[in-house]
Amino acid sequence: MVEGDGAVPLCASAELAERGPARVFDLLWRGEPVRGFALRFDGAVVAYVNRCAHVPSELDWVPGEFLDRERRYIVCATHGALYEPGDGRCRAGPCGRGRLTAITVREAGGRVYWYPSADTRPAPSADPGPGSPA
């Protein structure tokens, strides 16, 4: 369900622990079905399209696990690229100066919402309910 301001409910704020597992969700990116992910880093919720800047593969090494062992960088499971959680910039790895595609998110009233853009839209069958996505 999309809110009046275009926000799409994602999850409860409490579901995103500091540097914990991400909430993964379905969306359309440039018309293509993809997954996005949201996690909390340094107190703020950030969200990106789950697609490496190197080659178009998903990043998580275990579903919902995006951070490296030290919980400092988002790491790509395929070739080990490291991304800054705060802005998605690649810090090391074969993608060089690439960057993850950011998704705008907002917290309000104990809930997390994401905002569609010119490139991102809710998946037709998206169920943003409180349970884990498929």
Ligand code: FES
């Ligand atoms: S696919 Fe992510 S670093 Fe190569």
